[in-house]
Amino acid sequence: MNPVRNPSDDSQDFKGSKNMRQKARIFNGVNRREFMKLAVSGAAAVMMPNYGCSVGGSSKATAERPSIIIIMADDLGYGDVSCYGSKKIQTPNIDTLARGGMKFTDYHSNCPVCSPTRAALLTGRYQQRCGIEGVIYAKGPTRQTGMALEETTFAEVLRKHGYATGIFGKWHLGYNVRFNPTEQGFDEFIGYVSGNVDYHSHIDGAGFDDWWKNCEKVPEEGYCTDLITKHGIDFIERHKDEPFCLYLPHEAPHYPYQGRDDPPERLPGGRKGKKAKGDEIIRAYKEMVEVMDEGIGQIVETVKRLRLERKTFIFFCSDNGATKNGSNGVLSGHKGSLWEGGHRVPAVAYWPGRIKPRTVTGQTALGMDLFATMVSIAGAKLPAGLKLDGVDLLPMLTEGAKLPKRMLFWRYRKERAIRKGPWKLLVQGKDIRLYNLDEDLGEKKNLAEAEAERLKALEDELATWEQEVSAGVKLRA
Numbered sequence: 001m002n003p004v005r006n007p008s009d010d011s012q013d014f015k016g017s018k019n020m021r022q023k024a025r026i027f028n029g030v031n032r033r034e035f036m037k038l039a040v041s042g043a044a045a046v047m048m049p050n051y052g053c054s055v056g057g058s059s060k061a062t063a064e065r066p067s068i069i070i071i072m073a074d075d076l077g078y079g080d081v082s083c084y085g086s087k088k089i090q091t092p093n094i095d096t097l098a099r100g101g102m103k104f105t106d107y108h109s110n111c112p113v114c115s116p117t118r119a120a121l122l123t124g125r126y127q128q129r130c131g132i133e134g135v136i137y138a139k140g141p142t143r144q145t146g147m148a149l150e151e152t153t154f155a156e157v158l159r160k161h162g163y164a165t166g167i168f169g170k171w172h173l174g175y176n177v178r179f180n181p182t183e184q185g186f187d188e189f190i191g192y193v194s195g196n197v198d199y200h201s202h203i204d205g206a207g208f209d210d211w212w213k214n215c216e217k218v219p220e221e222g223y224c225t226d227l228i229t230k231h232g233i234d235f236i237e238r239h240k241d242e243p244f245c246l247y248l249p250h251e252a253p254h255y256p257y258q259g260r261d262d263p264p265e266r267l268p269g270g271r272k273g274k275k276a277k278g279d280e281i282i283r284a285y286k287e288m289v290e291v292m293d294e295g296i297g298q299i300v301e302t303v304k305r306l307r308l309e310r311k312t313f314i315f316f317c318s319d320n321g322a323t324k325n326g327s328n329g330v331l332s333g334h335k336g337s338l339w340e341g342g343h344r345v346p347a348v349a350y351w352p353g354r355i356k357p358r359t360v361t362g363q364t365a366l367g368m369d370l371f372a373t374m375v376s377i378a379g380a381k382l383p384a385g386l387k388l389d390g391v392d393l394l395p396m397l398t399e400g401a402k403l404p405k406r407m408l409f410w411r412y413r414k415e416r417a418i419r420k421g422p423w424k425l426l427v428q429g430k431d432i433r434l435y436n437l438d439e440d441l442g443e444k445k446n447l448a449e450a451e452a453e454r455l456k457a458l459e460d461e462l463a464t465w466e467q468e469v470s471a472g473v474k475l476r477a
């Protein structure tokens with residue numbers, strides 16, 4: 001379940017014990033400019049872990065160490081953004097990023113629900129490898145679980161490479177403070193650890209206050225989406241003179257459906273407020289996406305104002321498809337299913353001077369690819385022996401290079417899916433279906449009988465993957 005490591009890899013020590021984690025913090029507490037001076041003199045080498053292979057990254061990128069901003073919506077569907085065809089919701093700022101950069105038409109979350117997608121994004125590997133295959137719920141036994149601290153996150157790799165790392169928004173990889181983002185490579189965390197909070201009272205689905213500053217609950221007044229934006233801007237301003245990695249996982253448009261001026265739905269002491277119904281949900285949903293879009297505009301504006309635009313990679317995506325309250329455009333299915341609507345989501349990459357404007361790519365990418373991509377952009381190196389499942393998207397983003405041919409897999413509850421080129425095998429319990437997505441994006445024409453041989457080959461590949469990815473893994477959620 002843990003990253004495959006070389007026995008001589010001393011990076012294990014970074015998370016081997018609380019004591020060693022503290023040492024890692026001390027290392028990370030060194031002022032980054034001082035650290036770079038040391039690095040130039042060679043003195044920093046003794047402080048650096050012994051890294052192995054590099055994911056890539058040009059020497060140019062290494063010298064510059066561009067900053068990175070990952071913005072992720074929650075439950076935003078393929079048809080919920082105006083540049084993806086929404087007529088109901090206006091997202092001028094996401095549209096501007098798409099016009100100025102690359103829009104993906106075949107980008108997928110690793111899972112059709114929250115926690116597993118985040119586990120894959122954070123680790124660059126199939127979430128099955130760390131045992132986070134389902135939602136970590138506010139109620140019930142999974143509340144005590146979380147992503148193992150032994151997992152290596154992109155934040156840890158970038159932090160060790162001299163990046164300031166911040167997460168503002170939703171964590172959802174463990175409620176207990178021992179699984180806090182600051183234990184997983186983030187210097188700073190403000191937000192919530194649950195799957196969702198009331199946008200105003202910040203109370204989670206089990207009735208607990210859920211607004212944190214690092215490892216402590218620190219209440220803060222404000223509309224959740226606006227707070228995430230505000231802290232994101234503040235982080236950029238404070239770290240403008242050094243490389244930073246900002247992870248902004250928004251709540252919008254996940255329920256509860258609340259706009260800026262709507263009343264809280266969850267009140268202290270378990271009391272219930274007014275809950276949106278029917279048309280109120282539709283109205284609130286639109287506002288929730290539009291307020292997030294407004295915030296994205298402010299983040300980009302901050303980057304421009306500080307003249308960081310050409311040295312900042314910005315990526316926007318969703319963590320899974322929309323529920324029935326949103327739109328997945330022409331796709332079948334919703335959040336929670338492995339129909340395309342459950343995991344094919346909007347995604348946009350923006351980097352003036354590096355990514356050609358108005359580019360649309362139909363290449364298939366997954367959330368877990370972002371880890372390798374960020375490491376490549378930063379010119380960082382992976383700990384020896386850590387094998388990522390995701391691939392580096394940078395050559396595709398900046399040069400239009402073809403991604404390596406690969407098969408991609410999904411598994412959630414009783415569903416499994418595999419993609420090979422345009423072909424998708426979808427297994428839902430005893431139902432087995434085969435689609436050619438190039439000709440049939442809506443998954444209407446089942447070709448299982450007509451393409452029996454292909455079906456069998458994909459089934460075999462799926463079985464092999466399932467065996468490999470889960471070998472020896474303890475299921476955590």
Ligand SMILES: [Ca+2]
Nearest residue numbers: 074075114319
């Ligand atoms: Ca979600």
